[in-house]
Amino acid sequence: MSATLISNARIFDGVSVVSECGYVLIQSGCISQVSLREPLSPPADCTVVDATGYTLLPGLIDAHVHVYQDVQLLETAIQYGVTTVLDMHNEREWFKAINAITRQRNDVSDVKSCCFGATIKNGWPSAIIKLVSPDKDVEDRISKWPNLTDSKSVEEYIAQNMAAGATFTKLMQEDGHTMTLPFPEQPVPTPSLELQKAIVDASHDKGMLAVAHALTNHSTLQVLRAGVDGLTHASIDPINEQIVEAFKKNNAFVIPTLAVHASCSGEEQETRDKFATSLHGAEKEHLLGCLHITSDKFSIKSVYEQVYTLKEAGIDVLCGTDTATDLLGTRAGASVHHELWMYVNRCRFTPLEALVSATSKIAERFRLQDRGRIREGLLADLLLVSGDPAKSIEAIRNVKMVWRNGEAVVNN
Ligand SMILES: [Zn+2]
Structure with a gap:
């Protein structure tokens, strides 16, 4: 692959805007040189991209998606700079099959996975999957999911996940009571605190992060007590001091997933509209649709306050959407732009804070040391947009070019 020199770019390095007119040289798939002021001279056979008026960023990361076997989700996400x-x-x-594809192809987003979540019999998410897809194949598949009961089953589960390429563990703490769905068992069975602790400890023993699904303050406190490193949703309950303190105690992060919260509560229809303008037909309808499964007692406004308060208290916020191809109200890539827009316009983040949440902060917390910043030696996973998203988050939508492993895979 020949070298590429991106010249005259405003550079957001994952943490701050470090140059208004900088130079980044890409060689052999990596960022080989960064100059914040002095022009770099292009080596022989080098493609030069004049980025005057554009901002160069590390490629965006979505910290909560469901890929399943869906290569198209990855092809779509990268078009949006993810x-x-x-x-x-x-x-x-x-995941093994998806992982093999992302190693061969640069025109798809890379994927890190937890593989199977830490599931128990009839627990989350089998309860909801059986409801929405009540067919025999799905039933058969779910019957082979982990049925964690004790520390021996937990150890086997972690070992098998690691063998399949899992790099972190996801716990489930969900009894379904915030949803208006006819689950066969109400409440949906949840793991004991002792079991959740065993899952966290076994993950930490193997050097893996443990993150958890929880939607309420009660469930959030439960998994933080078990020792998790982060929450894969913000709670829909009003924020209180106990929650803030519990996050601080674990130095835990939160992945808000406002995109899916808005779909579940049936809110933000007009802003989904705005982010669906470039779409057509079924894709547009999918993003404009919503699940509307949250009980009317809850409003997303409380989630905005939860996220704002945690951020103000110094808790790390990592951008994530819960995008899945079959999940109404979400769409790969577009939902990341929507999510960032909501951080700024609903949760009072500065545009810079929003950009950090989707780049260096995720890389740092998930220990992805080869990406998330523009720095010599890191992977050349980069996004070029017109305008200045560090001043106006709307500019993140103006995708001009995307590179993965140094290859220009999007050029609009
Ligand atoms: Zn999810």
Whole structure:
């Protein structure tokens, strides 16, 4: 692959805007040189991109998606500048196949996965999957999911996930009571605190992060007590001091997933509209649709306050959407732009804070040391947009070019 020199670009390095007119040289798939002022001279056979008026950023990361076997989700995400996604529950065999594809192709987002979540019999998410897809194949597949009961089953589960390529563990703490769905068992069975602790400890023993699904303050406190490193949703309950303190105690992060919260509560229809303008037909309808499964007692406004308060208290916020191809109200890539827009316009983030949440902060917390910043030696996973998203987050939508492993895979 020949070298590429991006010249005259405003550079957001993942943490701050470090140059108004800088130079980045890409060689052999990596960022080989960064100059914040002095022009770099292009080596022989080098493609030069004049980025005057454009901003160069690290490729965006979506910290909560469901890939399953869906290569198209990855092809779509990268068109929006999302070069990595974190997959939050998948069949081991499906992830292995997806992982092989992302190693061969640069025109898809890279994926890191937890493989199977830490599931128990009839617990989350099998309860909801059986409701929405009540067919025999799905039933058969779910019957092979982990049925965690004790520390021996937990150890086997972690070992098998790691063998399939899992790099973190996801716990489930969900009894379904905030949803207006006819689950066969109400409440949906949840793991004991002792079991959740065993899952966290076994993950930490193997050097893996443990993150957890929880939607309420009660469930959030439960998994933080078990020792998790982060929450894969913000709670829909009003924020209180106990929650803030519990996050601080674990130095835990939160992945808000406002995109899916808005779909569940049936709110933000007009802003989904705005982010669906470039779409047509079924894709547009899908993003404009919503699940509307949250009980009317809850409003997303409380989630905005939860996220704002946690951020103000110094808790790390990592951009994530819960995008899945079959999940109404979400769409790969577009939902990341929507999510960032909501951080700024609903949760009072500065545009810079929003950009950090989708780049360096995720890389740092998920220990992805090869990406998330513009720095010499890191992967050349980059996004070029017109305008200045550090001043106006809307500019993140003006995708001009995307590189993955140094290859220009989007050029609009
Ligand atoms: Zn999810």
